[in-house]
Amino acid sequence: MIGVSNRCPFASIADQSKEADVLPPFKKHRDSLSVLRALASCVTPTAETPDFRLGGDPWLGSMPNTRNFLLARAKGRLAARLAIRDYFPNDIVAVAKEIPRVDRWLPLQTPDSVLKRVSDGELSANEGMDRLLLLMAPIHAWKLHADLAPNEEWSSEVLHRLLDLLCATNSGSGGAHNHSLLDSIDLATLPDPEELYFADELAIQFDRHIDRMSLGQRNPLNVSQQQAQQNTATDLDTSEDEGSSSESESDANENTETDVNQSVGRCSWEVQGPAEQLFTRAHTQLQTPAGFSSIIRGAAKFHHPRRALQLFESCTRANIGPLDTAVYASLIRCLHALPESEVRPQIEKIMKELNALEIRISLPLFEAALYCLAELVHRHSSSQQPVGDYSSFGLGLFNAIRKSGLEPSLGAMANLLRLLHFTPLQSANSVEYPRGYACSPLVDSFVSELERRFQVTCPTRLDGWSADDYNFFPIAMRIASMENNPKLGQRINQLLSGTQDRRFFLATSWHRRNYIQSYLLSQINIPNLSNEVARNPVELIQCIDQVYREHWSTLIITNQLCERFISFFERFFTLSNATPDSDDSNPSTLTRNEASKNARLLAFHCLHRLLIDLLDHPRSPSDTRLPKSVGQLIPVLAAQAHCDPTLSSQASSAVLKRLLQIDERQALISSRTGNENTSNRPSSANALSASNTAKIVCMLFPLLSRIVCQRPLDVSNHLAEVRWRRELIQTMTTLNGWVQYAVKHATIAWSWAPESLHLLWEHNETDFTIDQLWDALRALSQQELKNLNPDEIKRIEHIFYPLLASLESQVVASELASSHGYSDPGAQLVRAERRQIIARLKLILNNKRSTLSDGESHENQDRADG
Structure with a gap:
């Protein structure tokens, strides 16, 4: 194998x-x-080895494919779970999750089967409701309550359980906050770690899909809403309750027209949905702290802050006892969806009411307030809308945490950083990326505090971190990147994975990708690169090379990172070659020059590794295009080809191999589909431009010059002879391949073709035939000779005229041989065409030489006249 x-x-x-x-x-x-x-x-x-393309294997498949396979597997597992829930008994899933396993001698049942048995009279309404609540089936439970048993006397416990289920699931319609992967609710089956890890990316895919669908469809559960509203008054006991309920219904109808249509996210709270209908019908039984907690948290969770505030005010007016802290926290967290002018007054109002109730403001409440402010500022700044400066208010809340004797959590730090970082200042020059407050000193102090805290108590993934806690490292690294602070980026990365592996703080693949991208940008966006190059260039490149080795799989699939990475090395080579020291007698100068040379060699090796990774890991097996970054990388490598001629030759060979694979793939597609719709398929001629083709071919010349000049003279040294011939054959084979590729795609040029053809003709170590040589000359004769200086013209004449003379003598010899014997008409046409090719090539060179000589004479005449 x-x-x-x-x-x-x-x-x-x-x-x-x-x-x-x-x-x-x-x-x-x-x-x-x-x-x-x-x-x-x-x-x-070997060629017989199968291409396994395993999703979880980091080596056999390309990194883009690995990510796509893992995404597909997570989505497939989720679809299987939903199928098990819909078509198979839920008890199988429940029993399989219990450790140790418990045998349940219960009949297999699904929500549909429970409803059927209740309608057939096999089960009582209370027994059916209890089973549906255990199965967590909100749609079926509400159907049983509203349609199958509308006159059933339900106990207060059952009504509270039903209200909890309806509020937690938005009456069965689900939403983004239930689970990012789900477009419908399924609380009975918990997601796997892989599904959670790729939740954000699959949610983005779902958002793109749902944008093409109509979001104006109403919930199918909202049947007979007019009848429900008419029967609302008969279910209330007193006239006071009737007045309050009618007032709430009118407010709800008004809010439905204004706020529901402008909801945040892809799912909004149903003001007239089953949860609200149940809360209104059974108002006397559900007017408890638990009932108000459920309905307020449901409205807040599904982005209806006005309804949540209205219910909170009703609870306060009804003099219901203090609610749980989580209710106040969820209420504050949803206030960012209000107009900007109402957010801060509402937060202060809730805080004052808590003080009036003598409730101690705990850490979750401070975190919720900071999250609300950060989300408000981020949403307005990302949509380029004006927003006020809430930095002083946020800093006051954060200082209040410390004054209360509480330890700030990672979530509080993250939300404060988001608030300060995304606050657009008037001095910002960029509209696309408005610069907020400089947060590097604050991040540095947070990192120092966390280092001391983690030394005392080592964090683990089982410590119950919140979603806000997982945002700290991505936003901190983003600040280090945006503010060009590589030292801070290294400190943050050291805290995350330097001494201990704490990468569980990057909870999802989206967090991990954003963090790595920001970290890479922070390391290559060095503010004073010239000083770093002059101080210690080897250490600088070693640091960048180590960063690339650790995160190359993310870099090669991100075009922006590749472009910035290549631009960094381009600036490095420019600064390193700008001011070479010529005083070789000074030992410090020799040391500096040697360090600069070693740094350039190491940088060239890093760029070569980047090129190989880009070529070896396409985005998909059927991709018939070169990565966009290869076109930007080739000029940088070609300019530094003298650093390592062997690596330059390997890079040229790798690009040629990938281009030939693209040609084979397109030929296969053409053979299968025929000649139809060929204009819509990408052309491999556009895979590499003529200028880049010339540069990548010229990367072979340093090694060829060394091979030709260093031919071993000692015939007895067979090892040197074998090594020399092997290098010559490999390099000539690559050069022959480039000539054939350029002829096929019309990218041959005068800047490299004459020297290449001369080398192939003089050192015929490959299967380069005379017909291929004439094909290359024919293609070259159709190209214009331009953008070359006189020295290059003389070099071409010096190389090309002996080759043309040799070929012309062969044509003459062939004509003499045919004149003494049988003359083939086809051979005569071939010889005539070859004579025309030679004449056209000589004419191009003579015209160019005369043009240059005339220009020089005019220039000399102008100088003399001056």
Whole structure:
């Protein structure tokens, strides 16, 4: 299955250590990926090895495909769970989750079967309701209550349980806050860790899908709403209750027209839904702290702050005892959906009412207030709407936490940072990225505090962290990136994964990706790059190289990161080559020049690794395009090809291999689909431009020059002869492939073709034929000779004229041979065409030389006249 490649078994120890390309595993972060990568550098797969493309394997499949496979698997597992719930007995799922397993001798049942048995009279209404509540089926439970048993006398406990279920599930219509993966509610089956990890990305996919659908459809549960409103007054006991209920209904109808249509998120609270109908019908039994807690939390959870405030005021007027702290926290958290002018007064009003009730303001309440302010500012700034400055209010709340003797949580820190960071200031120059307050000192103090706290109490993933806690590291790293503070980014990353693995704080794949992107940007956006290059360039590149080795899988699938990464190295090469020291007698100058040379070599190796990763990990197996970043990476590599000619040749060969694979893929598609709709398919001719083709081919010339000039003279040294010939054959094969590719896609150019054809003709170590040579000359004769200086023209003439003379002598010899024997008409046409190609090539060179000479003479005449 795997063949071990020979690493120059006859070479000396010094040569092997110098030219070894084995990648040792990392010492600090020796994960499974680095070990597999080191092993892969020692072996070469054979053609018979199957391409497994396993979703969870980090090596056999490409990183974009791995992410897509894991997403598909998580979505498939979720679909299986929903199918089990809908079509199979729920007890199977319940029993399978219990540890130790408990045998339940109960008949297999589903919500539909329970309703059928109640309608057939096999079960009583109370027994059916109890089973439906255990199955957590809100739609079926409400149907039993409203349709099958409308006159049943329900106990207060059953009504409270039904109200809890309806409020928690938005009467069965679900929503984003139930679970990010679900478009309907399913509380009976908890999601797997993989499903939770990819929840945000699948929720984004669901949002894109639902944007194309009509969101104006009403909940199917809202049947017979007019009859329910007419029967509302008969269910109330006193005239006072009737007046209050009618007032609430009128307010609800008014809010439905204004607020529900402007809800935040993809699901809003149903003001006239089953939960509200139940709360109105059984008002006397549900007018308790538990009942008000359920209905207020339901309205707050599903983005209807006005209804939640109205219910809270009704609870206060009814003199219902103090509610649970979680109710006040959920009420404050939803206030960001109100108009901006009402948010802060409502928060202060709720805080004053809590003080009046002598309720101690706990940490969750401060966290909810900071979250409300941060969400308000973030929403307005992201939509480029004007928003007030709430930084002083947020800082006052955060200081109140410390004055109360409470320890600020990660969620409180994260929300305060979000509030300060996304507050648009008037001095911001960018409209797309409005710069808020500088938060780097605050983040640095938070990191120092967390370092001391984590030393005392080591955090674990089982400590019950909230969603706000998981936002701390992404927003802190974003601040370090936006404010160009690489040292702060390193401190944050050290806190997360330096001493202990605390990456569980990146709870979802979306958090992890945002964190890594911000971390990479913080490390390459160095404010004073020239000073760093002058101080210690090797340490700088080693740091960047280590960052790339750790997070290369995220970088290669993000075009913005690739472009910024390449731009960083382009600036580095410009600064490193700008001011070389020429005083070789000074030892410090020699040391500085040697460090600069080593840094450029290390940077070239890092860019070469980036190119190979981009080519080896396409976004999909059927992708027929080069990654966009390859076109930006080739000029940088070509400009520094002299750093390592061997790696330059390998890079050129890798690009050619990928382009040939693209051609094969397109040929396969064309053979299967025919010639229909060929204009809609991407053309491989656009995979690499002519200028990039010239640069990537020229990356072979440093190695070819070294090979040709360093041919071993000692014939007895067979090892040197074999190594020399092997390098020559490999490089010439790549050059031949580029010539054939350029001829096929019309990207041949005068800047590299003459020298390439001369080398292939002089060192014929490949299957390069005379017909291929004439095809290349024919394609070259159709190209214009431009953008070349006189020295390059002379070099082309020096190389090309002997080749043309040799080819012309062959044509003459062929004509003489045919004149003494049988003359084939086809051969005569071929010889005539070849004579025309030679004449056209000479004419192009002569015209260009005369043009340049005329220009030089005019220039000399102008100088003389001046």
